[in-house]
Amino acid sequence: MRTYFTKRYNSFRFALKGLGAAVRSEPHMRLHILSAVAVVVAGVAFEVNRVEWCLLVGSIGLVFTAEVFNTAIETLTNLVSPEFNPLAGKAKDLAAGAVLAAAIMAAVIGTIVFLPYLLRFLEPYL
Numbered sequence: 535m536r537t538y539f540t541k542r543y544n545s546f547r548f549a550l551k552g553l554g555a556a557v558r559s560e561p562h563m564r565l566h567i568l569s570a571v572a573v574v575v576a577g578v579a580f581e582v583n584r585v586e587w588c589l590l591v592g593s594i595g596l597v598f599t600a601e602v603f604n605t606a607i608e609t610l611t612n613l614v615s616p617e618f619n620p621l622a623g624k625a626k627d628l629a630a631g632a633v634l635a636a637a638i639m640a641a642v643i644g645t646i647v648f649l650p651y652l653l654r655f656l657e658p659y660l
């Protein structure tokens with residue numbers, strides 16, 4: 535039983551180590567974190583509702599997840615094929631494409647959520 539919990543605890547630690555490695559090695563990851571902080575600040579400022587929070591947090595999570603997978607695929611590709619290979623390039627381009635798709639969706643969701651609040655906020659000045 536004790537071994538079971540020690541193993542689960544170690545798996546959790548390794549996963550956190552992976553997240554830390556992604557933040558340290560990937561400038562894009564730091565950009566995503568900065569964007570996420572801006573979204574949370576805007577969400578608090580505009581007092582978005584519960585469903586809107588779920589959409590925003592889901593979008594942030596999707597972009598983070600895609601970036602971590604992208605980093606894993608890049609790392610593995612560099613290990614398996616350090617020399618030029620069209621398939622290695624394709625694998626990296628596909629992984630980067632997944633991050634781009636998630637980021638575009640997040641931007642669309644952010645616009646749908648925040649635009650009405652922004653327009654209401656700016657109404658007196660327009």
Ligand SMILES: Nc1ncnc2c1ncn2[C@@H]1O[C@H](COP(=O)(O)OP(=O)(O)OP(=O)(O)O)[C@@H](O)[C@H]1O
Nearest residue numbers: 560608615616617618619620622623624626627630
């Ligand atoms: N071994 C390779 N063989 C063929 N093409 C490659 C190879 N490595 C990289 N490429 C091409 O160069 C692009 C950039 O690769 P790179 O490894 O520099 O990733 P990156 O997007 O710059 O990642 P990061 O800036 O996060 O390190 C890839 O998307 C791919 O098109």
